[in-house]
Each structure stands twice: as structure tokens, then as C-alpha cells.
Amino acid sequence: MPQNKNYFKICTMKKLFVAFVFLLIPTMFYAQSAFTKFEDKADITSVIVNKKMFQLMGEMKMDPKDKEAQQYLNMVKKLDNLKVFTTTNTKNANEMKATVDSYLKANPLEELMRINKDGQNIKIFIKSGASSSQVKELLMFMDGTGKANTVLMSLTGNFDLNDISVLTDKMSLPGGPELKKAAAKKQ
């Protein structure tokens, strides 16, 4: 039965292909985070918070009367990933800058704000969601040019730009005042 044999061959080929695709899926997810390489470097201080943490934090019971806490809980549930990298090392700072540049080329984000403050060049980029104040991704890069801290912050999820002030207050994120200004400007 040559025909049957052929059919079997095609069938296995198809299966192999599907298996192959499944094998590739995890690598595709890893490829998404362009900044992973900064996570375990000695000269870079990093803080990574993943979706699961945000989910668990969102499940926590807090005083229902505390409006701010409730707002915070609601906000936290909308977040996926937070990554903050800080360095004073010039070489690392340059590498971060290059990575941000190439990342922005591959994933065009809208520049929300650009600030020059005390020798620090701060740029804030966002990717908007359905409405203009909905944010899917927020990227902030503070270039310390070797003198001050160079900070790279990436926050993903599906949140409102107005929520940011709650977050910066509660989590003491870097560039809090700048982010607040940017959020106010967008409205």
C-alpha cells in the first residue's frame, strides 16, 4: 500500500511540524524581553516583579474603607511586568542605551515626554491601548551619562496612565515626579 505509506509520512511530517512549533513557543516568549540580559550583571542593580506577584498582591485583603489601598489593589491587578535596572557604570549605561535604542526601533513606542534635569536626560515612552489613556507598555530611560545613575524601567500590563501616580507613591518607583508630570500632560 504505497499510498497509505505516503499518507503516514505526511501525517508524521505534520505532527513533527506542530511539535516543532510548540518547541519554539517558549523561545518566542523569552525573545520578547529584550532586557533580560541585564538581570544578572554584577554592576547593575535590578528589580524584577512578574505578573504572578502582581496577581497575588491583588488578592490580598486590605481595608475596604481605605480608598487609596483599594485603588492600589485594582491597579496592581492590571500589571504584567516591572523591570528596573540601575547602574553607575559607564559601560553598562552605554549598553543599556544601545539596547533601548534598538528596542525602540523594533517596537515603536510613542515618546510621551523628554526632560533634562540635573545632567540626567529622561525619556518616557508609551504604547497606548484601546483608548488614549490606556497604556500597554511604559518605558523610561534616565541617562546619567556616567555622572548620575542610569535607570531603565519597563512596565507592561494594561493600565491607565492616571493610575501611575498611585503606583509611584506606593512602590517608590524611580522618576516618580516626572511620570506624574507626563501623565498630567497626556490628559
Place this chain on the structure above:
Amino acid sequence: MKRTIALLALTALLLTSCNSKPTLQKYFVKKAEDKNFLAVDISPTFIKTDKLQLTPEEQTALKSLKNVNIIAFKANDKNVGAYEKELTEVKKILKDDRYEELIKFNRGATGASINTKGEGESIEELVLFANDKTNGFGVVRVTGENMTPNNVMTIVGLLQKANLDMEQLKPLKAMIERK
């Protein structure tokens, strides 16, 4: 027929790949014998609650807790190489053993992370990992059933209220004092 064989081969492959993978549990067992390490097992009875009136919430929280295993690596001048090796191994296991990383902090030679295993908000395993080049590193593995974030918080609250059975912590205390 061919299909069955292929299927069998696939299952065999899956099983072996699972078994050969080092798990954190195996690592704990293995390192308990190592002279660089110190292993402590703590049972939930560590929290002495006989003098307390427990709320139903606290009772469920306590029930969700099964066991706490701790291993600690004490760093000194002689075991720098071993420190690096073990550190890489633990990091690798946390990645391979399908732990979900909740939060990670890294600063120079110091780092810490919280990892969990479990579905949704019910946590089966909670792993705290902290390392510092001059002091060494420690892994705390908390196993339980249906530990929710609220349960964990309640237990933390209980720890502050209840009497702790320090007898179980003696080896750790000795290690800190030896320093």
C-alpha cells in the same frame, strides 16, 4: 501499530526527561549531607498556638502550612569556588524545576528572589532565596496546600503574636553565632 510505538516512545521520553531533572527537593536532600551546608526542617508546630485563641482565618492559614525546609551555605575564605558553583546550581534548579519567579532583586554580589509553584492564587510551594557573597546563601522552602496570599500574610501575623519554638531553630542560631 507504529503510532502506538511512537506514542510509547514519546511518553518514555517525557518521563525520563522529568526524572533526570534535578528538583529543589532532591537538592535539599543531597546538600543536607554536605559540610558546607546546614539543613533545618521546621514543622508548623514551631508556631506555638496553644495559648492563643485562633480565629477561623488563622486556623485555615495554619492548616495550609505543611513544612518548612531551610538550607544555608556558609561562605568563608576557603569555599568561594563552591559558593559560586552552588549558587549557579540553585538558580538553574529554580528555573528548570518550573518555579514561577514572583520577584527578583539583584545588586552587585547580593541578590534575593521569591518563587512559587502552584495554580492561580493557591500556592503549593514558596521558595525564598537570598544570597550574599560574603555571608553565603540560604534557601527557604515552604510547602503547603492551598496557601493563598492571605494565608501567608496571616501566618506572618501569627509569627509575631505566637510563641516560637526556638528549639527547632537552634542549628541556625548556632551557625550565625559561629561566624
